[in-house]
Amino acid sequence: MSGVTLKGAIKRYGKTQVIHGVDLQIEDGEFCVFVGPSGCGKSTLLRMIAGLEDTSDGQIHIGARDVTNADPAERGVAMVFQTYALYPHMTVEQNVGFGLKMNGVPKAEIDEKVAKASEILQLGPYLDRKPKALSGGQRQRVAIGRAIVRGPDVFLFDEPLSNLDAELRVDMRVEIARLHKELGTTMIYVTHDQVEAMTLADKIVVLRAGNIEQVGSPMELYQNPDNKFVAGFIGSPSMNFLNGVVDQGGVRVPALNDTLIKTDVSLPANGAAITVGLRPQHLAVTEAKSGIVVNLRERLGGVAYDYLTTPTGERITVETKGDDPIAPNTTVDVVFEAEHAMFFDAESEARLR
Structure with a gap:
């Protein structure tokens, strides 16, 4: 397990700067949520940590390693996206273990890791099914299982519940919170939904226009906001x-x-x-x-x-x-x-x- 540190992280697209010198410390084993309105830079910041976006300036550390210029595969992270990105012709078991198979992991080890992930996510009854025979929540659990088997230092979630209906969103919030408690791994989660942020996070990072407005626990931000933006964004209905x-x-x-x-x-x-x-x-x-x-x-x-x-x-x-x-x-x-x-x-x- 590892914490994540950002030091003066900047992202530019040409002459346009979208992330403005972000400094942030995410502790080992912490559940940190990036929250903010559309276009605030939360997904861009997550993709910079994953290595899917280059960091224009500043540094990103995972544990003691400077991964600013490291390839995504070398960072020790696993990412769960908004879209499930499952292979439709493969079973659940094959989808979960596919990444390990491509990396040449022995079949016995793959079977062991898939079985453990399936037990954690309660996927045992569905291992022989293909994605089309699963509900949205079950498909998202398969995508999470694919991340778990990699044994990453850090889990990254990019709005993973956006495609689910209201009831499934609640169920999956509970599943993800339980998963974090069981694994104890550092998790960084992006959402525009402040209810998800309040219910899941140990630490919330409120972003606006590529800047951090405030960092703190859910109740710290709710009870003691630094500015009108944070006060209006945290809490439902709004202030x-x-x-x-x-x-x-x-x-x-x-x-x-x-x-x-x-x-x-x-x-x-x-x-x-x-x-x-x-x-x-x-x-x-x-x-x-x-x-x-x-x-x-x-x-x-x-x-x-x-x-x-x-x-x-x-x-x-x-x-x-x-x-x-x-x-x-x-x-x-x-x-x-x-x-x-x-x-x-x-x-x-x-x-x-």
Whole structure:
């Protein structure tokens, strides 16, 4: 097993730079998730670690080895892609062991490794089937099995669940988490789905436009984001952001009845624009008619989400327990837990502390 270290890693395509001097330490045995919107550079960074993309500048180390210029086969990594890339004419057993066969590994050793991987991934009943006779989740487990038999130092996953339906995604998240616990191998996982990131990761790396915005455990990023981007990206539903103005040592929020939030946070001068962040579970709807309009209620069983529009035109999501009936176009008021409010500079989007 090995950790992964990136030192000033840069990627350019011609004159266009897409990864901007990334420094990152992934510890031995850690499950690290790269997360961010489409085009943020997460898959490019993963492919640089795999050796499928050249590193324009900087260094990449796996364990004590500098692999910056090493061929992919020499890096000790195994990659699982979004597409299963299975051979349709081969059985599951043949697909899992094919890479070992091509490398001249003795058949007895191949059989042993395939059997062990099949046991870990619960593929035993399907070894004689061909891919067309498997579900999407089973095919993805075969692709993971093909990676396991190689005994890599690092597993790399590039959005492996994107092609699965919602129920299978949940099942496979559990499978991958169990696999990591059983193998204890360093894993780096790319996704645009922050729910996957929150549920799988020991460490999350939030990327935007080729830069790292913040690195930390899931709950560190959720409870203590460094900026508005991280605060809005981590957490489902997303944090609400409302315009505020510094006033009398606090922040006045026009959208919420011009409420003044008192805070110990270091604020700029009176009159400065501030963005106020409130998570949906820290808000509640009341019956007072303040001009805030209910657009839609989504019922998810024990939890509902109310989507509201304020008199200032800003949108708010409120998490509600139970099933209090609220009809669309109803005018309501919103109250909130002021101690959970976060404040961000309106221009730089940096968190004010």
